[in-house]
Amino acid sequence: MALIECYECKRNISSEASACIHCGAPLAEQPTHAQAQTAAAPVQPSTISFGSLPRNQAVPEAFVPPAPEPLPKVMPAAAGRRRRQQAEQTVARPINEDGSRPVESWLKIMVFLLPMVFVWFLLRSGHSAKQRLFGFGWLALLILASWLSPK
Structure with missing residues (x-):
């Protein structure tokens, strides 16, 4: 029996436990060394990796949808009108006779x-x-x- 880190709450739990005693996250069965070598699959580029943490095969991988295109920036009409008024005011200086x-x-x-x-x-x-x-x-x-x- 060894202490391992829960993938969900990052607390130490027993390796023989079927679920985390702190958060209740289920723990996957640890594959044997021979099964781990044959079941090694390439990592998908859209998955999130936490470095050397063990992967739980019972938990589905997170899907990250592609980012939508940003909308064009729309300026309110009052802002354009305000800028034009400021430009007119800076050009017109008071002058003596x-x-x-x-x-x-x-x-x-x-x-x-x-x-x-x-x-x-x-x-x-x-x-x-x-x-x-x-x-x-x-x-x-x-x-x-x-x-x-x-x-």
């Missing part, structure tokens, strides 16, 4: 508070000379005020 781009509100605030850092954003393409003059003029005024302040 003189053709320059407007200074964003966050840039106005930051140029007022920290002009030494944020005035350089006015050098981007699209800003007018008037906008740059105000930004760099404010920077020059603050530098002059700090230079003339009493120490």
Whole structure:
């Protein structure tokens, strides 16, 4: 008598038992050495193999049907409409009367508070000379005020 592993629950059971005492799975009769050599059949490619575990001939093999072809991906109509609207919004930029781009509100605030850092954003393409003059003029005024302040 030896302990073998149940193919169903993977627990140790007696080799003389007719069914697993834990899960109730039936155990097949162990063929003799001569019968095992004559009954050796090639393994089908669609079967599931668990390596060196003994096969139970009383349990039918699992059939794995071929995978169906995936369905084509269908996009809802609203998603396409939303993408077109976003593309139209990104193309249409607001432009001032003189053709320059407007200074964003966050840039106005930051140029007022920290002009030494944020005035350089006015050098981007699209800003007018008037906008740059105000930004760099404010920077020059603050530098002059700090230079003339009493120490």
